[in-house]
Amino acid sequence: MTRLQTGDAAPDFTLPDTDGAAVSLAAVRAAADKGVVVYFYPKAGTPGCTTEACDFRDNLASLAGAGYAVVGVSADPVEAIRAFAEAEHLTFPLLSDADHAVADAYGAWGPKTIDGRAFDGVHRCTFVVERDGTLRSAEYDVEATGHVAALRAALGA
Secondary structure, X not given: OOOOOOOOEOOOOEEEOOOOOEEEHHHHHHHOOOEEEEEEOOOOOOHHHHHHHHHHHHOXXXXXXXXXXXXXXXXXXXXXXXXXXXXHOOOOOXXXXXXXXXXXXXXXXXXXXXXXXXXXEEOOEEEEXXXXXXXXXXXXXXXXXXXXXXXXXXXXO
């Protein structure tokens, strides 16, 4: 797993959203005042991912007020992220990285162990991408609870 660092160029991507429409990081960056929070989550509908997604949802206005858009990315298929977005009333884009190529590029895909079971999967990571495409921050293996509050503080939101 190669990890990105602050100041690196953020790998650009285009992925399908909950409706199957293509969403590019470049377009989201261009529409944001300051940048984009790109967060990777392991699996739609699981307790930790629901906590994190709802925390982003509940703090979306303050992040937007500080100039940042939010995009969530998982390896779940479009149908799963659509159901997750609908169930939790998520109002920011969730994107499907079904072949995990984008997670690979960000260093968010790799070996995990849960309950003694080893497998490859998405690690909970958050990146702040500036409008110019560079990384303001790259955080790996963040906690679902409290992470958004720390991010808001760091961004002045």
